[in-house]
Amino acid sequence: MDICSIMEYISHKLPAQGPIKDFIHHNTLHAFQHLNFHEALKQAGEFYGAESYMSPSFYGVHAVTRRSFSEGGSYRESLDRAISPILIRLTSGFLDQGIATSPFPESDCSFFEALKRLAQNSWVPLAYFTNKQRTREWLSKSPEQVCEEILRQLVNHENLYELYITQTLLAHRGWAGMVNAIEQRPMGLLVRREIKLVEFLAFKLILESEYVKFSGQSEKIPAFAKAPAGAPLNLSVAHEAYENRYYDEIFEKFKNAEPAKQAAPNIQAVFCIDDRECSFRRHLEQADPHIETFATAGFFGIDFFFQSINDASPKKLCPAPVQPKHLVFERPKTEHHHEFKNQKQKIKNKATGLKTWLGFIAQNTLKVSVPTELDIHRKEEKIDLDTGLFHGFTYDEMAERVFSVLNSIGLTQNFAPIIMMMAHGSSSLNNPHFAAYDCGACSGNPGAPNARAFAHMANLTPVRERVAQLGVTIPTMTRFVGAFHDTCTDSVDFFDIDDLNLDSFLKTLETAQKNNAKERCARFAVVKPNITFEKALVEVQHRAEVLFEPRPELGHANNALCIIGRRTLTKNLFFDRRAFLNSYDWAQDPTGQILNSILSAVVPVCGGINLEYYFSRIDNAVYGCGTKLSHNVCSLLGVYNGIDDDLRTGLPIQMVEIHEPIRLLIMIEQTPEIIQQVITANKPIFQWIENEWVKLACIHPESKEIHRYQPNLGFTT
């Protein structure tokens, strides 16, 4: 078996989390997704030495003897412990994005080349146990060649290569995964670095081989076998029962629900499907019955790279699997151009002074604030050669995006005078995991530019004309407004509203903010239950601004449900901020085409969030990153404990401790036949559903009957 194919196989099983500044939720066990959920849990549990379910007592099952975690091969352990510091220090030093004051001496070449130059230039050895001459020789070969030669030297039999490489990489799976993620997506870095997983492996093997020689052990590694971790306890039945208890509760709710009515809307607001918006929408509607709300994936159909006036490079603002083709810049308004330049120079000077990490900058002190506009319209069909992207959108492209969003949420008539596009993000201080709280549909970024761009597009007359041609006529008096909801402080900002009077809406908004804050406070154990509405709002704002708050908000904790259907279906129901809600009008989608596009975005995004929380909760030590309180930030790439540790991926305990690990139940308001037809045709989505990584149920639009989806069987009542 050759190294390349082994690496290819292994690289999928490493954590896929990239640099922490863009935390993107995904299924922790994505490599096992081709298997049935419980089977995958079993295999992954054996592979990573992790638990697959909560403890028996959690399910109220009588305790069965649990497997004990063996220490593993002590040889492997001592080897890893010995080479760990130098391996981690050189790798993290090379990849460093701006912590070390003395950067890695060579960084304009690939990792292996850099090590080679370092070793050749240096008078001292790489580590105390390496031989200078031998390391230089190793490093002058290609990484693949090094791997092969060292494996031949260390491992008895070719059949064991795969096992050996697996164990070697899994011992530092955080770093190996980070290297792999960077190899796959080098654009994600602030400072470009060239590194390959095979280089990391080769370097580790060189260190291993050198250490084996140094410590005078026999050249061949003594018989090593897979650590007898034993099978994880099978609690699948108990777990299913636990999940079903919740699902049944939800079904019961739907059965007893009164159909809701919507008064003629003054304002329509389009939110993200995010579970945290679920309560905010409810409070907004309750504060003013003339507000109608919708929800769609929070990038609002605008898939683009966006660079604000405060960014040094463009950010990707769409779901992670989508590869955008457009780039949009924010620019200061012409009359403020001079002011912009002045401010920019000022903060540049300030930043140069602060570069040595002497002090702490409060949030936003390094930001320019001048009135801006979006450079969004592109006249010609030209692609920018430097970036390979289109600068802006043509009217046709805009119209297509505006139409598809309106069509997908069923907002094709009865337009209100004002339509809010409400994006969301989350502010927090002293929190390396800040990106994990932002919008999942915007690759872990705040979705504000998307809302702003959408509103801008939808307000353009040429775009409206084209949308009308596609079949949706937006009245001229209707105006779209981009807005941004901070899910931590519950504050809302608006974009480009110079002449618009929103006073009455702001009043409603304030009530909704207070009510929402109060509802959220009920989950915070430190807040007294009888807190007033005003104080609740102060409390949630406070959380975003203090240094010592490891839980600025609770994120997606407890998410368990995703409902795709009209708002009237869910308006009277209380979901306790546990439901992703996606607007969808079954009557406007007889072919299931809209449903297909909704599912293509919703299942990976919501399913990814749900499963990331699920696994981080089930075994926080393996799938999660442990407690936040002792974390140390390394290379700006991730967190670990102490100073020479493996990177920790997944979510911290503070985010998942109150999470109830329940797989996402997707409920769709549509006939079973159409749903069946849609999911069967969409292979990737079908895999999620058929292998039960998410659960599916349908609410029949007419009979209101609920059918659950069973793998192989289809919908049953």
Added chain:
Amino acid sequence: MIHCSLLLTFLAPLVCASFLAIKSIFRKTQTSEAFVSQFSQIGFLFYLAGAILTSISWISLGSVPYRYHLNYFLNFYLDLPGIVYLCVTAIIANIILFYSKRYLHRDPGYRRFYMILSAFITGLTLVICAGTFDLIFAGWEIVGLSSFLLIGFYWHRPQAALNANRAYFIYRICDLGLLASALISHLVWHNQDVFFELSHGIWHTHWREIGLAEQWALCFMILLPVLGKSAQFPFCYWLPRAMEGPTPSSAIFYGALSIHAGVFLLMRTFSIWFNTPGFVWVVGGIGLFTAIFATLCGRVQSNIKGQIGYASIAQVGIMLIELSLGLTILALIHMTANAFLRCFQLLISPSIVAQQLQIHNALMGQPIVQRQSSSHRSSLYLFAINEGYLPDFIHWAVVKPIHMFSQRVNQRAWIAAPALMGTTALLAPLPYVVLGVSVFLCFTALGETKSPFRVLNIATLSNILVAVAIWFEHRTAILSVLLYLVGLSISWLLATDALRKISKHCSIETLSHFSGLFAKMPHSGSLFLLGLLGLIGFPLASTFWSEDHLIEHALSSGWIFLIVFNGIFVFNGITLIRLYSTLFWGKREHESPDTSFDFSSHQVFARVLLFLLANAFLTMNILG
């Protein structure tokens, strides 16, 4: 006035620590976090008030060195560095407490954190206000132990346990210096108000009587704990590795307070080492070397806490230079500023990602200027990233040989011991034979890898034998020896009792892996630690005071006695604390396991009470 405020300063954190300790015995009655944090907050505010009142009354007394002579052992002393350090401690302790109130919310070790923090503050106050080396030593030990416990705060992580061990071993070795200083100061000054006399120049007469070599020896003994606690060369590498606990604990220990305890000790003993011919060069030299070395190592650290840790070490190195130049006030200002800065930097270290992103954006992603690579740059980089190969050198040159040696000794113990005894009995007088055996046993315990009982018993036995040897040499020391032995036996009983409880319900097969029993047996673990503390002569137990007496006898019995006594003090401490961390730390449990096999709260309470009463009784006898 000053007496009352000083008393308040001492009592506030002490009451906090003891109350929380009692609370944690009765863990069934879940104390709310709010109660724990508010109680500590009040305690610490009292502490702050005490510190401020003490300063005010000290100033009103004319800002001159002040002593408070309570009795032979309890001597307090205050001067400017003491007052400044006390105030800094009080302020930072309150900041950390305030920060942790929310930060540690829902952490299973919430109460434990506050308890250890209060104990640390108590110990540090003792160091600051102590009038004698003995009291400083007591405080120093408390600070060391609380540091160990906070590094191992997340005890289920093997790496945390290893790093906690490393820090403790270095502390233990360096504490030897303080023990010796206490001893030498007894010899030189006979009198107890050491620091007061130093400040008044009375010491000169005694000081000149002893020779230069002895003067240097004392200075080195003082310097050793400074290097250990303040992580100066060659002990610098433990400190960055100690950032394993919650961020506020790293901030208060390795950013703000504990790291400056060494500087403070140098200020306390300033007139001793500053007036010893030539010694300023040693202090200044080590300071200079550390400053350069730590700067190099810190600059290449690509993790934020390690970088701050090394930066702090480098600053302490500069303080050493300032002190060696006689610039005490400058060093004092420097120390205060560094304490606040590093504390702050560590507390905000999680925000580094957001901050560097902002800076990156503000500079419009300007690439870092890549300097021309050259061979000295590469060499320096590799040297710095390996921390000058220092940890590895110490591992292979010191730790490993001792480890191998003790294991060899252990494997051959039962054949070699009688043979050794027989041969030495023919050649040497009885006390030396006993002494030899105790050294032998000490290594046997260190090398034991299977039975925790054997480690405990053999280590205790070696302690007993040293005392017996001293008694053989000094028949008049019978009372001290007896009191010591009684103290040892009580501690041994407590530890054995706890260990028996554990071995009844958990199988301990090996000591070469971590067993992580704390999850299952938290009460037994705490009792076991309490027993061990008695055995290793922790200030809480009577053995601490007995050792003080015994060491004087040991000194008069000759230098061999002294070395053996100190060596056993160090190595048994290491052996027993390692035993604790191996048994109770370093292994994760998926769920909180059944703790019903453990001692009940009442059983624990009774044992702790008995232990404390017995020790109090013994201590009174020893001191009285």
